[in-house]
Amino acid sequence: MKFYGPFDQSIFAVASYRTINDNDAMEYKQSGSDIDTSKKILKVNHAGEFGAVNIYKAQVLVSNFFRREFTPMLERFQEDEERHLEIFWTEIQRRDGVKCKSFWLCGLGGFSMGFVSALLGKRGVMACTWAVESVVTEHLEKQLTYLEMIGDYEAIETVKAILEDEEHHRDVAFADEGMNVLFGPFRFLVRMFTEGVIRFGMR
Ligand SMILES: [Fe+2]
Ligand SMILES: [Fe+2]
Numbered sequence: 753m754k755f756y757g758p759f760d761q762s763i764f765a766v767a768s769y770r771t772i773n774d775n776d777a778m779e780y781k782q783s784g785s786d787i788d789t790s791k792k793i794l795k796v797n798h799a800g801e802f803g804a805v806n807i808y809k810a811q812v813l814v815s816n817f818f819r820r821e822f823t824p825m826l827e828r829f830q831e832d833e834e835r836h837l838e839i840f841w842t843e844i845q846r847r848d849g850v851k852c853k854s855f856w857l858c859g860l861g862g863f864s865m866g867f868v869s870a871l872l873g874k875r876g877v878m879a880c881t882w883a884v885e886s887v888v889t890e891h892l893e894k895q896l897t898y899l900e901m902i903g904d905y906e907a908i909e910t911v912k913a914i915l916e917d918e919e920h921h922r923d924v925a926f927a928d929e930g931m932n933v934l935f936g937p938f939r940f941l942v943r944m945f946t947e948g949v950i951r952f953g954m955r
Pocket of ligand 2: 804832833885917918921
């Protein structure tokens, strides 16, 4: 865990002042329920990582039959997601938290999306990865803005620990056929589902 001195904290204070009127951060406003927003963010992200693990698991499964040369990359992505899953779970347990209500929905949804996308071939896989990871990175940025606003430095560290990997997954998909025009409707559906489970988890 990184140590934050007064200097770092004052930078966060300035950053939070700058973002107080930021609509993006307001999407993650103070929770009205008895579970605080930071904990909800961690739980939603943890459930999302479970979904991501299952996307790649299904894609590896299908690719093993149809496109073996494609599986090493998918397995590397799966390992990233398993590491992320562990990072969030550790922080949730430190806060005496439990799994998100959307945990199994994410797992099932993730596996289904991964399976269907892999049947559509490489472009389907890449479109799915781009769609999921683009929504995820947008939310991680908003979460960071919110968490900096409230000064939850441990949660900031956990989100920052995964952000770069997710951006990498998104950018690989973007550069490698993920934006094929024929897959526009598929990307739209995957983005809607991803956005939906995040919102459901945060309620
Ligand atoms: Fe992840
Ligand atoms: Fe990812």
